[in-house]
Amino acid sequence: MTTVTTTTTALELEDLTKRFARTEALSEVTLSVPEGQLRAIIGPNGAGKSTLFALISGVHIPTAGAVRLYGADITGKGPAEVVRLGIGRAFQVARLFADLTVIDNVLAAVHAHRRSAWRFFRTVRSDKEANRAAVELLDEVGLTSSARVQAGVLSQGDKKILELTMALALDPRVLLLDEPTAGMSPAETQRTVEMLRQLHRARGITILLTEHDMGVVFALAEEVSVLHLGRLLRTGSPAEVRADPEVIEVYLGEPL
Numbered sequence: 001m002t003t004v005t006t007t008t009t010a011l012e013l014e015d016l017t018k019r020f021a022r023t024e025a026l027s028e029v030t031l032s033v034p035e036g037q038l039r040a041i042i043g044p045n046g047a048g049k050s051t052l053f054a055l056i057s058g059v060h061i062p063t064a065g066a067v068r069l070y071g072a073d074i075t076g077k078g079p080a081e082v083v084r085l086g087i088g089r090a091f092q093v094a095r096l097f098a099d100l101t102v103i104d105n106v107l108a109a110v111h112a113h114r115r116s117a118w119r120f121f122r123t124v125r126s127d128k129e130a131n132r133a134a135v136e137l138l139d140e141v142g143l144t145s146s147a148r149v150q151a152g153v154l155s156q157g158d159k160k161i162l163e164l165t166m167a168l169a170l171d172p173r174v175l176l177l178d179e180p181t182a183g184m185s186p187a188e189t190q191r192t193v194e195m196l197r198q199l200h201r202a203r204g205i206t207i208l209l210t211e212h213d214m215g216v217v218f219a220l221a222e223e224v225s226v227l228h229l230g231r232l233l234r235t236g237s238p239a240e241v242r243a244d245p246e247v248i249e250v251y252l253g254e255p256l
Helices: 049-056 079-085 101-114 119-126 128-141 156-168 185-202 213-221 239-241 245-252
Strands: 009-020 024-032 037-040 063-070 085-088 174-178 204-212 223-228 231-236
Touching: 009 204, 024 049, 024 063, 024 204, 037 049, 037 101, 037 213, 049 156, 049 174, 049 204, 063 245, 079 085, 101 128, 119 245, 128 156, 128 245, 156 174, 156 185, 185 213, 213 239, 223 239, 223 245, 231 239, 231 245
Parallel strands: 024 231, 037 204, 037 223, 085 174, 174 204
Antiparallel strands: 009 024, 009 063, 223 231
């Protein structure tokens, strides 16, 4: 007997296009991301990566094409609705409260997910369930020791991890990470790579990330999609992408 394995598609983009005046920032991009996959989106500056994330997360409305989340058309829905439906974007929700502690920043996101952000400054510490959730999140990402530290004095690496934690507090089904290691030291980058690998393995969450550090990309990604001049150039395994002559020519510069 032959066993048929079915794969659930978490995120599907169909002919996604975005024009700003006469500039076409993204042109007919079609791709499908299976549930639980960690997909990297790479390409040179101006390739369309930020525009792609903005369309998925509802910051911009596509000129044409469709965005589907688990088969449901979410094209054109606003950022708040997209978050409610299950797409988290780290830097979208992570304007940190610099004067508040790390745990209070996470608690703000926990309460926002529960539609009770308006109560945050009055009742946040009395909510034992929210506190427990925040503590568990900080433990998961390795920030427990910084829980009572003001967010504004964190290192750049820890600020980025706090941003990620706040996105996770929204319990997303798909998580968008925009250059999660940007500005980090080599040690912070390695720590973040290990944390993301463990997080992905433990949660099975679908992750899309953009990243210019190819070491990070090839250490984490199960598949890589390459954008160039607003178009999808190539999708394949890390090994396939890093050996592709056209990808080498327009972006990598040399085989990696």
